[in-house]
Amino acid sequence: MATGVDQAVGMSLVVFSLVLFTYYSVWVIVLPFVARDHVLHNYFLPREYSVILPGVAAIIVLICIGAFAAIVLWKNRKPKKMD
Amino acid sequence: MTKLVEWLVGVTVILVAWAVVSFDLLELRLPDTYREVAWPMPLYLLVSFGCYSLATVGYRVATFNDCDEAARELQEQIKEAKEDLRKKGLKM
Numbered sequence: 001m002a003t004g005v006d007q008a009v010g011m012s013l014v015v016f017s018l019v020l021f022t023y024y025s026v027w028v029i030v031l032p033f034v035a036r037d038h039v040l041h042n043y044f045l046p047r048e049y050s051v052i053l054p055g056v057a058a059i060i061v062l063i064c065i066g067a068f069a070a071i072v073l074w075k076n077r078k079p080k081k082m083d
Numbered sequence: 084m085t086k087l088v089e090w091l092v093g094v095t096v097i098l099v100a101w102a103v104v105s106f107d108l109l110e111l112r113l114p115d116t117y118r119e120v121a122w123p124m125p126l127y128l129l130v131s132f133g134c135y136s137l138a139t140v141g142y143r144v145a146t147f148n149d150c151d152e153a154a155r156e157l158q159e160q161i162k163e164a165k166e167d168l169r170k171k172g173l174k175m
């Protein structure tokens with residue numbers, strides 16, 4: 001078994017993804033079937049955000065990946081030899 | 084029937100079914116709650132796939148075995164290699 005920080009990081013990733021999956025599932029699938037005035041609706045944002053937030057997160061991830069690739073390529077550029 | 088064609092056919096069938104339910108293309112007039120659940124489905128599947136991937140990575144990070152013996156053996160081999168190269172004239 002991995003030790004110390006590895007285990008903590010791994011387990012926290014698992015717990016985080018479980019929480020995210022459960023919250024998102026309830027938000028998208030369960031909530032439309034629950035009555036409008038039920039107290040459960042207070043814990044969830046309006047449904048439009050269930051589409052906007054993942055979209056914004058995806059765009060941010062793509063920007064980070066693009067920035068990383070750009071930095072790496074910029075650092076490794078070699079000037080052309082004049083023969 | 085190549086694998087690519089199979090996948091494309093499957094994806095197209097699912098996409099058409101989703102579009103018919105979400106945008107009421109066949110005038111089926113399903114109850115509104117079903118339409119409200121159906122239309123974010125592609126995004127929901129993408130998010131759940133992302134969560135599954137994250138959970139798998141996290142779990143495998145947590146359960147990856149430390150190999151103490153292999154680590155020690157590797158350190159020994161590094162020392163041997165350094166000795167060997169120093170004898171042959173490489174300055175470290």
